[in-house]
Amino acid sequence: MNEKIKFEKYLSERVLKLEESPTFALEKKVDALDSQLKEKGSYVVRFGIGQPDFNTPANIKDAAKQAIDENKTKYTASTGIKELKEAILDKFLRDNGLEYTTSNIVAGNGGKQVLDAIMRTFVNQGDAVLVPRPYWVSYTQQIVLSEGIPLEIDFNENLKIDMAHLRSLIKEHGRKIKLLILNSPGNPTGAVYNIEELREVAQVCLENDIFIISDEVYEKFIFGNSRHISIASLGKDIKDITLTVNAVSKTYAMTGWRIGYVAAHADIIAQMTKIQDQSMSNPCTPAQWAAVEALNGNQDSVEKMRLEYEKRRDYIYKRLNSIKGIKCSLPEGAFYVFPDVSGFYKGNVKNSFDFSSELLEKAYVAVVPGGAFGDDRFVRISYAASMDKIIEGMNRIEKFCKSLI
Numbered sequence: 001m002n003e004k005i006k007f008e009k010y011l012s013e014r015v016l017k018l019e020e021s022p023t024f025a026l027e028k029k030v031d032a033l034d035s036q037l038k039e040k041g042s043y044v045v046r047f048g049i050g051q052p053d054f055n056t057p058a059n060i061k062d063a064a065k066q067a068i069d070e071n072k073t074k075y076t077a078s079t080g081i082k083e084l085k086e087a088i089l090d091k092f093l094r095d096n097g098l099e100y101t102t103s104n105i106v107a108g109n110g111g112k113q114v115l116d117a118i119m120r121t122f123v124n125q126g127d128a129v130l131v132p133r134p135y136w137v138s139y140t141q142q143i144v145l146s147e148g149i150p151l152e153i154d155f156n157e158n159l160k161i162d163m164a165h166l167r168s169l170i171k172e173h174g175r176k177i178k179l180l181i182l183n184s185p186g187n188p189t190g191a192v193y194n195i196e197e198l199r200e201v202a203q204v205c206l207e208n209d210i211f212i213i214s215d216e217v218y219e220k221f222i223f224g225n226s227r228h229i230s231i232a233s234l235g236k237d238i239k240d241i242t243l244t245v246n247a248v249s250k251t252y253a254m255t256g257w258r259i260g261y262v263a264a265h266a267d268i269i270a271q272m273t274k275i276q277d278q279s280m281s282n283p284c285t286p287a288q289w290a291a292v293e294a295l296n297g298n299q300d301s302v303e304k305m306r307l308e309y310e311k312r313r314d315y316i317y318k319r320l321n322s323i324k325g326i327k328c329s330l331p332e333g334a335f336y337v338f339p340d341v342s343g344f345y346k347g348n349v350k351n352s353f354d355f356s357s358e359l360l361e362k363a364y365v366a367v368v369p370g371g372a373f374g375d376d377r378f379v380r381i382s383y384a385a386s387m388d389k390i391i392e393g394m395n396r397i398e399k400f401c402k403s404l405i
């Protein structure tokens with residue numbers, strides 16, 4: 001008997017309502033298929049998980065090794081060591097024009113854990129959180145885990161917030177709305193908000209007492225003429241209602257090290273600190289020292305990765321748009337493309353989940369169904385994969401799409 005069914009009556013409604021992460025579920029499936037294929041000399045092209053294919057730069061690894069050798073392996077303050085907080089303060093000032101003190105900072109166990117702690121800090125049962133579609137899969141589920149209600153905002157032709165829909169949701173739900181999540185550059189779309197768009201969002205939030213979570217974990221991967229702007233930098237009033245979240249995970253190819261952080265008003269941070277004290281103790285100590293080096297050390301590796309991602313984006317965008325039946329807008333940042341594949345929905349392939357599973361089973365390419373991000377017309381392709389793999393993956397996708405026509 002399925003364990004979940006057996007114990008269902010004992011388990012919390014919260015956990016039973018929670019959905020499994022589609023990206024982790026896909027990875028499990030892909031691992032199994034990949035090991036079968038390896039025996040036959042083949043493999044799956046993995047465009048699923050948002051994980052840099054680069055290794056953590058050597059200076060960062062050395063800093064962690066040194067920390068271990070110096071026995072910096074004990075508990076620390078739950079919100080992070082002073083050196084890390086200072087490195088974070090310097091980063092916010094240097095990159096985002098944001099001035100904070102250490103009382104404004106919490107470092108946690110990756111961007112994801114920090115976001116979860118923010119939800120727990122703000123959300124009461126039944127409170128609403130505005131989530132622009134298409135969204136990163138964990139936002140809605142973290143809201144559910146805090147017993148809140150995700151309110152999905154529609155998007156416009158640029159895959160960004162439809163402001164008219166945002167205003168109508170606020171009119172309808174009013175005071176129940178506590179937070180709005182902004183993610184620029186965005187996962188899964190790669191969309192980047194410009195200053196006018198940010199001003200409009202900020203204004204609406206200020207007028208309606210809605211706090212903003214600005215998730216900026218992809219800020220360093222921006223292409224062409226686009227530039228990253230932190231919404232908190234638009235003025236003191238907006239800074240006070242914004243929680244700016246970032247992490248070393250994507251920027252420095254440090255996904256497994258688990259260091260993320262947030263800057264916010266000191267009164268919010270003081271309350272959030274209680275959650276970190278009671279639930280997490282502290283982020284891994286040697287990883288904190290690695291993050292100090294990541295933020296303070298030489299940044300050349302970040303630019304190298306950015307240039308490589310840009311090359312891959314250009315290639316994959318061109319290839320996708322040359323396939324009859326696919327429509328794809330040019331992402332300005334992050335390392336994802338989000339093509340519309342709904343032109344292929346017929347017969348066995350009724351939605352993005354069918355499309356993705358057929359693509360995996362028939363062509364051995366892993367992508368994440370757009371349905372998981374809140375729009376079923378699309379699939380997400382992560383190009384955090386080597387150019388060879390991208391070329392091979394695109395050849396397979398092209399052949400697969402032809403077979404569907």
Ligand SMILES: Cc1ncc(COP(=O)(O)O)c(C=O)c1O
Pocket residue numbers: 050109110111112113136183186187215217247248249250255259260
């Ligand atoms: C939009 C977004 N925010 C936050 C995160 C969390 O990153 P971390 O690995 O630091 O927890 C991710 C990871 O995929 C992400 O895509």
